[in-house]
Each structure stands twice: as structure tokens, then as C-alpha cells.
Amino acid sequence: MEQQLGPVDYVVSTPDRRKTKRVCHVNLLKAYHEQDPRFVTCVLTAPGTIANETVPDETKASPTDFDALHELPPEEQAILTEFADVFSDKSGKTTLGVHHIKLLPNTQPIRSAPFLLHPEKCQFLRKELDDFLQQEIIEESESPSASPIVMVPKSDGTLRLYTDFR
16 A cells, blocks of 8 residues: 555555556455355354255265364354354345435436446346346336446456446
8 A cells, every 4th residue: 555545545556467556445455355165155054064055956065075164163153053144155135224315306317328248248247137136135126217337357357246326
């Protein structure tokens, strides 16, 4: 980190990239740590037992592949059992709040056209949106407002979806 521009923006040195300096939001500065797949692909149903319901059939592993879970103290196994949904890589949603956007009187809704996408990115987007619809993370809308989706590559080469609200 070379310089702090504001409370959440920093100038960061990136000597191994085309641009040697970048302005980054604080959220981009957090290190990403891959989860141990032994703990991601299984769910503890009760202390000392393992169920593989969250793993697709073709990738199911035998319980012996998760021996490390049995080595955890009973209180940690109980925590993993109680909060199994928190330790999943599967996306989720919260029902803790409802968000309403209040417009000023006589304000027209903003409707931006979607960006053109390469067919491969379009296929990825359709797959992601279908998955989100199936999990009920999103729902179809007929709102007069609309903002385009932007796909940004992650460091591992996969894509992350963002909405461009500019």
C-alpha cells in the first residue's frame, strides 16, 4: 500500500501487472483464503457423523475422506453442526431486512441498457442466474428500473457478477 486517498480508498503498488499502481477500495485489499475442501463438501449432521447431501453424486467422497472432522473436539463439532449452513460455499440470502428505494417526486426511473456479452459469458450469466433463481436468492422483476450486469474475472480465472449502478 503506497497511499491512503480517503477512508476506504488506497493506492496500491502492483509491479507484476500492466498498471504498476492501482486505486483500490478497502474491500479489494482483503486476502482471499480458499476453504479446505474437506470441510466445505460435507455437513455434520450430529457430532461424530457426516452426511454428504451437499455434494453432487459424481463428487461424493466416503466419510473416511473427512477424518479431520472426527479429530475436532466435541464442542467444535457441535458448533459446526449448529451452523452448518454458514460453513457452506453455497450462496444464500438473508431475511433479516427489507430494502425499499424511495424516489423523489417526479423522478423517472433509471433504465440502462445491458452490455453486449461474448457468447461464452452470456452462457455463464444464464447459468448463474438460473442457479440464483433456483436457490431463491433473486426473483424475476418487471421493475421500470434496470442496471446492467458486469462480469469481472477473479484471480483464479472464474467470473464474479456485479451490477453497474452508475
